[in-house]
Amino acid sequence: MDAVDRDIINNLQGGFPVCERPYAEVAARLGLSEDELIARLETLLTQGTLTRFGPMYHAERLGGALTLAAMKIPPAEFDRVAEIVNGFPEVAHNYARDHVLNMWFVLATETPERIGEAIAAIEKATGFPVYNMPKLEEFFVGLRFNV
C-alpha cells in the first residue's frame, strides 16, 4: 500500500458519490485517472486491505433488527460454547472480552421478533443465560480509520 492507496482509503471512508461517473469524480479529486482509481480499488479489495466497497445499511429502517448480547461462560467451557453460538446464522460478530461477562456478540435478524427467538434458542442450546443489551440511543460517530 503506497501513499496513493492511503489517500484513496482516507477519502472514500467518508462516502462515495452518487452520480453518473462516480469513479471519475473521485479520481479528479485525488489527481488520478478514472482507470487508475478503479484498478487500485480492485487491488485493495483483492489483497484484503478493504473488506468491502459499497453501502452499509441501517438495519432497523429496513425492518430488521440488531442487538448486542453478552454471556458469562466458565473458561473451561468457553470454546465449546463459542462454537455453538457462532453456529447461529444470526450471530454477526463474536468477541472474547476480559470481564466476568466474557463473550460479546452482535445479533442481526430480519425482523425484531427474531431477536428474542434467537436469544431463547442460544440459551437453550448452550444452557447459559444471554444478557440482551439492545441499543436505546445512538450517538453519531464518523466511523473511519486514518491509514
Place this chain on the structure above:
Amino acid sequence: MNPGLHKNPIPSKESEIVERRRPPVDDSDRRLLAAIQHGLPFVSRPYAGIAAQLQLSEAEVIERLAHLKDSGVIRRFGVVVRHHELGYAANAMVVWDVPDEQVKALGHCIAGFDFITLCYRRPRRLPQWRYNLYCMIHGQSRDEVLAHLDWMVNQCGLQGLPYEALFSRRRFKQRGAVYSAGSDGR
C-alpha cells in the same frame, strides 16, 4: 491528526437523521439495495449497469440512492477497511455507569473523537451489569487505546464515573449483516 479534535460539540445533523422516523422504502428500493449490497461494479458508470439489471433508468437509480442516503437507510457508502490488518490491532469496549440525565450530553461528547467508532446508550442489567453508556476505542496498541481513554476522560469530564475497559482477546467471527431482499420485499 489531533486525536482530541472534536467533531460534534452539539447534536449533529446526522444524529437527528438517525432519530427520525423510518421513511417508506418501496419495492424498487429493496431490489436496488439487494443488488448493491456486496459492492458496486468497477466500471465507469456503475449505476447504469445496476439500472439495466433492475430494469430501471440510470437516473432513477441515482435518484433513489441519493434519497436512501439522505434518509439514512444507507448509513454509509464507501470503503470498509480491515482495521486490524491496517495496524489498528487493539480495541476496547469501554462501558460507563452514567446518571441517566447525563447520558445524552456525555454520549455526544464521547462520540466526537476520531478514535471512537461506536457510541450507544444501552440498558443496565442489574445486578450483573451496571453500565449504560458504551463506546468502542480503536488504537494501534493497548497503550494507545488507554491514552485515548485518558484524553477522553479529561475532555468530557468523566472523572469519577465508574467504568470498565473490556479489551478484546479473540475475535471468533466477523461478517457484515446480510440483507436478503427478494423482489417481493420483506
